[in-house]
Amino acid sequence: MSQPLRDYLESQANLVEDVLTAHRAPSRVTGGTVGPRLIRFFVDPEPRVRVSAIRRLTEDLALALRVSSLKIDQGREGLVVSFPNPKARAVSLLDLLPVVEPLPDFAALLGLTEDGAPLLARLSSPQVAHILIAGTTGSGKSVLLRTIALSLTLAHHPRALRLICLDPKGRAFRPLAGLPHLLRPPVSAISEAREALASLVRVMEWRDRRRESAPRVVVLLDELAELVQQGGEGIAAPLVRLAQRGREAGIHLVAATQRPSAAVLGGLLRANFPLRLVGRVTSATDARVAAGRGGTEAHLLEGRGDFLAVGSGAEVIRFQAAYVSGAEMRREVEVLCRRWS
Numbered sequence: 001m002s003q004p005l006r007d008y009l010e011s012q013a014n015l016v017e018d019v020l021t022a023h024r025a026p027s028r029v030t031g032g033t034v035g036p037r038l039i040r041f042f043v044d045p046e047p048r049v050r051v052s053a054i055r056r057l058t059e060d061l062a063l064a065l066r067v068s069s070l071k072i073d074q075g076r077e078g079l080v081v082s083f084p085n086p087k088a089r090a091v092s093l094l095d096l097l098p099v100v101e102p103l104p105d106f107a108a109l110l111g112l113t114e115d116g117a118p119l120l121a122r123l124s125s126p127q128v129a130h131i132l133i134a135g136t137t138g139s140g141k142s143v144l145l146r147t148i149a150l151s152l153t154l155a156h157h158p159r160a161l162r163l164i165c166l167d168p169k170g171r172a173f174r175p176l177a178g179l180p181h182l183l184r185p186p187v188s189a190i191s192e193a194r195e196a197l198a199s200l201v202r203v204m205e206w207r208d209r210r211r212e213s214a215p216r217v218v219v220l221l222d223e224l225a226e227l228v229q230q231g232g233e234g235i236a237a238p239l240v241r242l243a244q245r246g247r248e249a250g251i252h253l254v255a256a257t258q259r260p261s262a263a264v265l266g267g268l269l270r271a272n273f274p275l276r277l278v279g280r281v282t283s284a285t286d287a288r289v290a291a292g293r294g295g296t297e298a299h300l301l302e303g304r305g306d307f308l309a310v311g312s313g314a315e316v317i318r319f320q321a322a323y324v325s326g327a328e329m330r331r332e333v334e335v336l337c338r339r340w341s
Contacts, residue, residue, distance in 0.1 A: 033115040036320040043079040093322035109151040111322040129247040133256040134290035135279025140305035141256040144321040172222035175329035197238035204249040213250030224257040260290035276310040
């Protein structure tokens with residue numbers, strides 16, 4: 001840790017203690033973590049101090065620390081005060097991969113948690129199976145979709161893992177063109193998307209009869225709500241069937257949407273996306289639909305890769321999504337083409 005950062009943390013910790021003492025809620029900062037986007041202080045109140053009294057001081061603490069936002073939560077570490085890191089940094093996928101290699105089979109590298117630990121999602125697990133990514137423009141959802149795709153393909157031979165990419169706008173998957181894992185070039189035409197999904201349903205049924213699940217097929221969908229609106233039942237019906245029964249046949253959906261509308265996606269969301277990756281959304285209502293539960297406050301996230309991982313358990317994990325540029329992705333695709341040619 002650099003000396004300027006150490007000095008900043010000590011100064012902020014002293015300010016937290018000073019504000020709490022001045023408001024008759026004396027507490028000590030006992031530790032913390034420095035993540036790529038968030039700084040977290042672990043606060044130990046004196047026995048007579050109520051947590052509710054500290055929560056009421058959120059605005060006072062933010063003002064004293066001169067930060068744009070501040071949260072007070074109860075976690076495994078006790079009381080946690082979180083605020084933005086003034087030296088926020090991107091998390092590079094290509095720098096992070098060597099730290100966690102070899103990845104478990106069919107696991108995607110998502111990014112770094114608040115405490116600096118790599119976060120993985122294993123598609124073959126029943127607790128993952130399918131992933132929904134939600135977030136407004138600038139939240140980083142399309143980047144996270146490409147990160148998942150690249151981390152999976154770098155770790156698997158095309159005989160073990162295949163991809164299908166659907167995107168009505170035709171932009172998200174351009175850097176993946178030519179990837180040896182693709183079953184077909186990235187699809188933007190709605191008619192072709194319908195045909196691709198209908199074909200996958202037939203594959204799923206064929207595998208079900210034979211109890212087969214290899215190779216794994218990952219269907220990457222950007223702008224899910226737009227796909228469903230444009231394609232109607234020809235898109236929605238096979239997606240619901242794949243979400244309900246695809247995992248046992250080795251078929252997984254990883255879908256991103258800007259508008260997690262219950263009216264548009266209600267039936268599909270109910271068909272089970274066990275893992276939700278939620279970036280900044282426009283409202284608490286969108287946050288509840290995207291996460292499948294209330295109280296996540298995803299509408300207060302910072303954007304630019306700041307995400308929540310919401311699974312079937314009670315814990316919600318905040319993480320910074322790993323980033324890979326279009327140029328980096330094209331270079332890696334070229335490497336994979338040479339490796340598997």
